[in-house]
Amino acid sequence: MERIPILKMGRYLLVTIQVDMHDRLAMTLQDDLTERIVKERAKAVLIDISALEIVDSFIGRMLANIAAMARVLDAQTVVVGMRPAVAITLVELGLSLKGVRTALNVEKGIALLRNSLQDGRDAGA
């Protein structure tokens, strides 16, 4: 069965979606990702959707769900690389993905995560 690979980089998990998402693929990703977060004790999830040209309301909601689930499992989520057309579509659909953090590209996403994890550690110390 087709799966979306999940890469581990230190305490981050990196998901690069490079095929058009259909509903079953999205559900599989949701399952895999939650399992990996627990197994790897990941602190953050980076989802790169720069190759996605079409995002419908289901995929939009799935992104929001993943972020919510990750938060429950004590990991932060950043969605990076959204295309302008996709952003406009999501806004028109009324999905502004509140609660999901975003960044322009993977580099900025990692910087964002590093900063916020740093802050978290400082606050926890």
Added chain:
Amino acid sequence: MARSTVLGEVLTQQEESILLDWIDQQVANAATRSELLSRGELQEQSRHFLTLLRQAVREGGVEAGGAAFEPVRRALEELSLERARQGYSPIETAMFVFSLKQPVFFRLRERFGDSPQALADALWECTILLDRLGLITTEAYQRAREQVIVRQQEEMLELSTPVVTLWEGVLALPLIGTLDSARTQVVMENLLERIVATGASLAVIDITGVPTVDTVTAQHLLKTVAAARLMGADCILSGIRPQIAQTIVHLGVDLGDIITKATLADAFAVALKRMGLGVQRLNAPGAKGGRQGQEQNGRDQEERPWNASRS
């Protein structure tokens, strides 16, 4: 068909004299605007039109909508387009055709002077034909003006939605004019494209030039902000005038967690702070002055290129 042949005959036999009378008519008429059109050009236009009309009448009678009149209609449309661009009014444009009536009617009267019945019939046919042609000029004129309006609208749309780079990573979007959905779409697309192109993480939306903000406009602004956020860029809303602040509150519009500032300068200051930058006076009062101070400043400038001077 007999009567229309009469018109054709009159046009064929007396083409030259009709043409001369017609041109005199047009020149005498203030509507021709001699300052925009020389007599030579007018003569050329009139002769061309009359020739086409004669051929059309001979082939297709007085049916202005028929296939035989295709060249006549096209010539009239071109003429109207040209005059619309030159600034003629619709009446002045239509007078080109209507002023042909008198010379033609005069010839018809000469010919049927003894038979009122035939004269009336011939005049009626001729009037219908020329009125129809006159209306064609008006229609074409209107179309030309509409084209101008559409083009201007497009240009305004292009002109009024620039995205400028204030600083590395900071974009500004000075909005001017009313925000409707079509413009919001353009604004949003431009902004998002520029965010991708420049890798900016902050955008300042300045609404100083937006005359009124109602719930629809606010909705559009919120959409733009949400779309930019999805791309990973935060937005600051600036240039909110006192009346607009009042309107926003009275309408109960919730701007959510968008940072709002009164002026673009304030928003820029926030943006710089977010980027970890600041503005510093070059000739600080504490500096020892003279060369030393300048050297000091020079070094500062090398280390921190974002120093801005206020003299």
